[in-house]
Amino acid sequence: MTARVLVLGIGNVLWADEGFGVRCVERLAQTYAFGPDVRLLDGGTQGLYLLPFLEEVDTLLVFDAVDYGLAPGTLKIVEDDEVPAYMGAKKMSLHQTGFQDVIATAQLMGYCPEKLILIGCQPEELEDYGGGLREVVSAQITPAIEIAVEKLRGLGVDVQKGQTRSPDLADPSIQRSAYEMGRPSEEEACRVGDDRFLPQDV
Secondary structure, eight states, X not given: OOOOEEEEEESOTTBGGGGHXXXXXXXXXXXXXXXXTEEEEEEETOGGGGHHHXXXXXXXXXXXXXXXXXXXXXXXXXXXXXXXXXXXXXXXSTTSOOHHHHHHHHHHHTOOOSEEEEEEEOOSOOOOBTBOOOHHXXXXXXXXXXXXXXXXXXTTOOEEESXXXXXXXXXXXXXXXXXXXHSOOTTTSOOSSOTTSSOOOO
């Protein structure tokens, strides 16, 4: 059976809270089982390379860090026609996936999914290169997943407790536990730029 639902996590795990979407789809795969009609995908920062995945589904659910101008850690759910207005309308960094362009292109080509759901979380920190999610954002992964499960079940999708194995998820070496436990401390590795070119104390 061809997947009819795409659950997509986008963002860059190297820039702190920008990895929220990727970490959500990763946790979803670890805690829930889906049938072959649902595809879980770590979209990272692939941008327009994601277009073929949209072509084959009629429902798209996206997890992402989105600058809504709200308090850090705030979840906001946007659906259908409102989604393109939020996706990439305000770029948070040079590393953010321009997913608004992806949706606009899919609409232009006539194969944008009929149902769009965006579960976004307001980030707290984006400038910590190599850093992990901040606590206030990390705490929203479980609530975001619960919202996603409720939305999918409301669409008639079979969602059960368990696990989903997918070749479309991140390599285990950069999944959250390995990534955050294995990274050096701030004292050992500069994460805000190349320390050879940063201002030095006089």
